[in-house]
Amino acid sequence: MQMHGGLGSLETKFARFDAELALKDGAEISGYASLFGAADQGGDAVQKGAYGASLARLAKAGGGVKMLWQHDPTQPIGVWDEVREDAKGLFVKGRLLLDVARAREAHVLVQAGAIDGLSIGYRTVRSEKAAKGGRLLHEIELWEVSLVTFPMLPEARVQADVPDAEADLARTLAETFREARTLLA
Numbered sequence: 129m130q131m132h133g134g135l136g137s138l139e140t141k142f143a144r145f146d147a148e149l150a151l152k153d154g155a156e157i158s159g160y161a162s163l164f165g166a167a168d169q170g171g172d173a174v175q176k177g178a179y180g181a182s183l184a185r186l187a188k189a190g191g192g193v194k195m196l197w198q199h200d201p202t203q204p205i206g207v208w209d210e211v212r213e214d215a216k217g218l219f220v221k222g223r224l225l226l227d228v229a230r231a232r233e234a235h236v237l238v239q240a241g242a243i244d245g246l247s248i249g250y251r252t253v254r255s256e257k258a259a260k261g262g263r264l265l266h267e268i269e270l271w272e273v274s275l276v277t278f279p280m281l282p283e284a285r286v287q288a289d290v291p292d293a294e295a296d297l298a299r300t301l302a303e304t305f306r307e308a309r310t311l312l313a
Contacts, residue, residue, distance in 0.1 A: 171262020245279030
């Protein structure tokens with residue numbers, strides 16, 4: 129395993145929205161910014177638990193993950209009210225702040241389907257080389273989740289809100305079917 133210390137450079141990972149984008153009360157969005165085990169277009173795959181320490185540090189310090197437009201630190205467009213790991217990946221839920229001009233533009237673009245991506249900005253803390261190239265990311269210091277035009281991880285999607293029990297059952301069934309396909313292959 130490789131340890132990365134110091135302040136390192138900002139890295140980004142992208143995830144696509146899909147047609148089921150959840151917008152509530154005209155400004156709320158939710159979905160997955162990252163999926164565990166899914167290799168992105170650069171070959172990197174975030175592992176389960178990679179965000180845990182970072183999210184705990186942020187919570188202890190009273191801070192939060194920033195919501196930016198296209199990774200631009202001068203363009204915050206909202207707030208993430210919920211950022212958590214679950215069995216699937218990094219789930220985010222937040223609000224576009226419509227008093228901010230860029231957030232109003234983002235809202236219109238998301239509703240029209242012109243913007244369909246989420247992307248994480250982070251620093252790698254601990255990783256190892258993956259067998260097929262890229263890296264297995266074991267620990268990440270999460271800085272921000274942005275709305276973006278071009279996602280790097282197409283499998284991660286924003287979805288319409290589903291009650292938690294129903295969503296958990298759907299994820300469990302999907303995981304079971306994936307495992308069955310692997311066994312049969």
